[in-house]
Amino acid sequence: MKETEKRKPEVPERTNCNDINCPIHGALSLRGRTFSGKVIKKFHKRIVIEFERTVYVRKYERYAKMKTKIHARLPDCMSNEVNLGDYITVKECRPLSKLIHFAVTEKIKGVNEK
Ligand SMILES: [Zn+2]
Numbered sequence: 001m002k003e004t005e006k007r008k009p010e011v012p013e014r015t016n017c018n019d020i021n022c023p024i025h026g027a028l029s030l031r032g033r034t035f036s037g038k039v040i041k042k043f044h045k046r047i048v049i050e051f052e053r054t055v056y057v058r059k060y061e062r063y064a065k066m067k068t069k070i071h072a073r074l075p076d077c078m079s080n081e082v083n084l085g086d087y088i089t090v091k092e093c094r095p096l097s098k099l100i101h102f103a104v105t106e107k108i109k110g111v112n113e114k
Contacts, residue, residue, distance in 0.1 A: 017077035019045075021096060023103050025077065030103060032092030035070060039086045046100060047074045047082060049090060072102040085111030 017025040037051030049070050054063040072090040074082060082088060087109045090102040 017075065019076040021073055021103070022075035022077060023091070023093070023105060024075070026075070028073075028093055028096075028103060030091040030093050030105065034089060034091045034105075035068075035102070036087065036089045036108060037068075037070065039082060039084055039088060040069070042074070042082070042084055045074050045076070045079070047072055047088075047104065049088060070102050071099040072104050073100050074104050078104055078107070081107055083111060 020026045021028045023030050035049070035051060037049035039047050040050045041048035049072060050067055051070075052065050052067055055066050056062075057064050070090060073093070073096055082104060086107055088104055089106045089108060091105045092101060093103045095101040096103075
């Protein structure tokens with residue numbers, strides 16, 4: 001309990017989180033790749049983020065923009081914090097379902113923040 005208070009003192013709801021798949025309060029361990037992107041969809045305990053990447057096209061010797069979508073687990077304690085349009089970070093975890101193998105770790109900035 002003291003650990004969580006130290007990490008995010010401004011959000012008291014974080015302490016009463018019963019989510020087993022929460023990376024902070026539950027048993028979910030995070031490892032692997034980390035990505036940041038914009039939240040484009042929000043469901044119950046799941047969000048979808050999108051970000052751009054560049055891919056080299058050899059034929060034209062130029063870079064093309066591609067978009068990647070990632071479904072990520074949204075822990076109970078962060079469900080009020082994260083909204084559509086927010087910029088967040090996700091980290092890879094074990095596959096939680098067919099689509100979800102990432103979990104939300106932090107919110108970088110809100111939709112109305114600069
Ligand atoms: Zn939690």
